Amino acid sequence: MRSLRRSAAEVPRGTALVVGLVSGSHAVNHMYLVLLPPVLPTLAREFEVSLAALGVAMGAQAFVNTVCQLPYGYLADERDRTLTLGLCLTLGSIGALILALAPTFEWLLVGQVVVGLGVAGHHPAHFPLLADATAERNRARAFSVHGFAGNLGFAAPPVLITAIAAHPALTWRHAFGLIGGVGLLYAAVAVVTLLRGVDPEIRRSNADADVDAPPGREPRSVGDRLRAGIRSIASAPGILGLGLFALVASTVMWGVTSFVVVLLTEGYGLDSGTANLALSSAFVVGAGLILIGGDLADRVGPGPVLVGSYLLVAAFVFALASFAVPPLVAAVCAVCAGSVGSLSLPARDKLADALSARGDVGKNFAVITVGIMIGNAVAPPVFGALIESSGLSPAFAAIAAVALLAVALVGTIVRRVDGAGVGAKGAGTGGD
Incomplete structure (x- = not known):
């Protein structure tokens, strides 16, 4: 599989520009994903709906996001990465503007669906661009920078929304509108810069890397390519496991980040400003931990990093669920619970890159993003309903239990990947 990638000497120049543009896109798209959590209590009052209903709105975005992953992966791998990136940024921005103007809860749902249609394309577009723009020896670092920017995107909305809504003449709607407008501007800048400043060898798809086609054969049809892509995914247990x-x-x-503000305000009695600051701090700290996680994955291998990060998540969430800690300590635990999982992201991405053929990077990361988005879709309505039916403590205890399930699952995956000849340490050697 690795023979399909360019060697380090063949990678075109422009790495820094591509990493910068793609990382900026990651930040913008992640801002759209967390517009609602900082204002859930306000939205519940304004639209006269329950937390469970707002969880359904967040889940609707995640559902659309999930359904669109593989089509975007096909578009990026087989057609045009620049189109994929520009389309996702534009649709996501339009969705944010719809949210800003939503007169009813039904329009809020529409805005979330459009956001989902947009942000679905960012991973399938980003990772092929990063893979072809970076040398093997630097790829993990590029993934770390990409992840760092994404966490900054997660951190921005709580701070921006709180700061803007603090002005007597402004509300959350003005904050959403500002974020959507900036996203539209960035979409235009990113597309123009990619077209004018980046080598076409990076921008265009890898559809020409068709090693299965006999010499002289005409290019395969769309149907052939779709069937080949499905067969490739189905025959990759490592990717499916990831x-x-x-x-x-x-x-x-998503269980933690969606409801930790509610936990800190209603469960621990903290004011909303402090609770939102804790949520933003979690994303900022997580951004730094992504960079540390990339270095750790290079040094000790992805397996220990993946396992250790989710053991820590479980410990901090159990502490929150216990209500045995003082309010300010709970805020610190919330920051840690929402951030230490970020240590695992470069390790996961290195394994995925190591297991991918050059022409399948977009589709394989789409598969992983499908998993992310299903979790995104499941967590808000399930844990929102659990909070309303059983209370905050049982809901957060359930989140901690799921974190322990992640530990057990990743341990099994890493052992099987090792047995397949792509070691937890060796995968990093090939995929960074």
């Missing part, structure tokens, strides 16, 4: 791990891990992290 997709399952991503589902479980995402359920944990």
